[in-house]
Amino acid sequence: MRTRICLYILLLTPLLVYWQTVFHDYGMRSDYSHLRAATAEPGRLVKFYASEGRPLYGAMLETSYAVTSEVSRLKWLRLCSLLLLTLLGLVLWRQLYQSGWNEVQSAGIGLGVLLLPSAQVLASWASGWAQALTLLLAMAGFSAVETEIERGGLKRFVALAGGAMIYAAASLIAPANVLFALVPLAGVLVVRTGREMMTDRSWVLLHLGVLVAGLLGGWIFSQGLLSSGDFLEAGRLLRLETNPFTKLGWFLANPLPNALALFALNDDFHARAIIYWGSVALVLAILYFAYRKVTAKGDEGVKRRWRYCLIALPLLVIGITVVAADRASTYRVLFAVCGLVLVLVAFAFRILVLGEKPRPWLHYPLLALIWGALAYAAHFNSFRLLAEPQGREWDIVRNEVLRANFNQKLRVHLITPGVEDRSTKRIYGDEFGSLSSSDPQVATEMFKAAVRERFGSRPPRESTYPITAGPTAPASGESDLVIDLRRLKSYRE
Structure with a gap:
């Protein structure tokens, strides 16, 4: 027993x-x-x-x-x-x-x-x-x-x-x-x-x-x-x-x-x-x-x-x-x-x-x-500290991709969050409570992954949606779609 x-x-x-x-x-x-x-x-x-x-x-x-x-x-x-x-x-x-x-x-x-x-x-x-x-x-x-x-x-x-x-x-x-x-x-x-x-x-x-x-x-x-x-x-x-x-x-x-x-x-x-x-x-x-x-x-x-x-x-x-x-x-x-x-x-x-x-x-x-x-x-x-905060980042990007119009050229810019924009109160290194999209390259890959999930085996060519990413907002008229990941902090507040 x-x-x-x-x-x-x-x-x-x-x-x-x-x-x-x-x-x-x-x-x-x-x-x-x-x-x-x-x-x-x-x-x-x-x-x-x-x-x-x-x-x-x-x-x-x-x-x-x-x-x-x-x-x-x-x-x-x-x-x-x-x-x-x-x-x-x-x-x-x-x-x-x-x-x-x-x-x-x-x-x-x-x-x-x-x-x-x-x-x-x-x-x-x-x-x-x-x-x-x-x-x-x-x-x-x-x-x-x-x-x-x-x-x-x-x-x-x-x-x-x-x-x-x-x-x-x-x-x-x-x-x-x-x-x-x-x-x-x-x-x-x-x-x-x-x-x-x-x-x-x-x-x-x-x-x-x-x-x-x-x-x-x-x-x-x-x-x-x-x-x-x-x-x-x-x-x-x-x-x-x-x-x-x-x-x-x-x-x-x-x-x-x-x-x-x-x-x-x-x-x-x-x-x-x-x-x-x-x-x-x-x-x-x-x-x-x-x-x-x-x-x-x-x-x-x-x-x-x-x-x-x-x-x-x-x-x-x-x-x-x-x-x-x-x-x-x-x-x-x-x-x-x-x-x-x-x-x-x-x-x-x-x-x-x-x-x-x-x-x-x-x-x-x-x-x-x-x-x-x-x-x-x-x-x-x-x-x-791991699944939920990472899921919030993914949801923001994926939801924007689902609403976007890819029938014409779409200039995309992702505003990457800083540590102060995190959705959790606690954070340790690059694991518990950490941000993934704070890295511009990761934010870009996240957007591409969301595009592949939306369109399946036949996604639009990457040249039709050029992506830029960084901690600052783009100048007026430079981007057709701006995804502000800094709003993650609203979950913490």
Whole structure:
């Protein structure tokens, strides 16, 4: 009965949380250009993302957007993202439960991963399905190694080689998400009993060695593609960092606090800074006091495992991050780090509050209260800060296109909004509460997408409706149709 309840919760909660977001009619900023490139410029997405070391990602996006073809059908890609994320939660739950976690606690971690801000973004972004697939591949790579790691001979060699190949393939889609393998690694490590054939040190080093080998193999393959001459230059993901110390400072000041805050969003205007930094302080306090309680018991094995999780694994993440020249602190690239923090906080919470044998009258109501609040927050963030504001921008442009007369030459100008014209009170980076049409190129692609949806397979030639876009209104008589996207602020007011 308990297994069924956990299964139903993991299956139904993501659907209830993200259903409204998934089936809302909208697109994110990159969706519009991807839709056009997939149909009008075959091969462009593959070449662009291959230059960044993600050739499989480009191929997946080009295929899926070509099939989708319209903004109104992007919901099916978002649904695919949601189903893949749900499967990720189920796989993580079973992996942790089989490794020694309590069944309810392991299900709670799986559900928590599905409610992270990173998961909220992937479920809301049509291109997120490929990144969600990378997370599943990272889990598959870890499971492939873990299944045979305690054995010797040919079986272990095949498992290690298979795991490295899975990691390498995943790195050609979304390299940052391959590090999600550290989440089950930490989850299994903290509950190891010490009676296993391999020592903790050997076990950790072998897992990390396979992970690094897979990432290195994917990087070498990408370099080989660049050397073929088909791509002009390497994107930021393939370049090495030239200022590692400044990069380290950037990581400690931006991505790390976002990960430590877990479910609290980092507002660009610091409107709720007390909640954000309070969450960071609470997480650090939980980890600190749990470590103190563990060290007080004098169990060297447990203390050693905690040091691996609190020092060695974060150092690996920092090292890989510092080496790459990319400096993105958006939630969609922080899935692995946030998941690692979540596992450690869950184990620390078990040590501090629940104990080895938690009391049912305290255990289940407490978990239900926590996950219920987090589910509501995930629904609010994904719909109110992602789907709804993006849908408002799309509605303004699409409604103007539906009313426009294309029987004669139509000069179009889109007045792009600034941050002050946003429709939401809160905003973070280029994700939660952000504007897509503030970029003139995105606004232009949005108009073209609306034209394609109106006329189907036989839209008017682009030369019959020349488009300009910018933050200022055109001079009198220069445009036949002016779309003022600055009126988005009326929703906020």
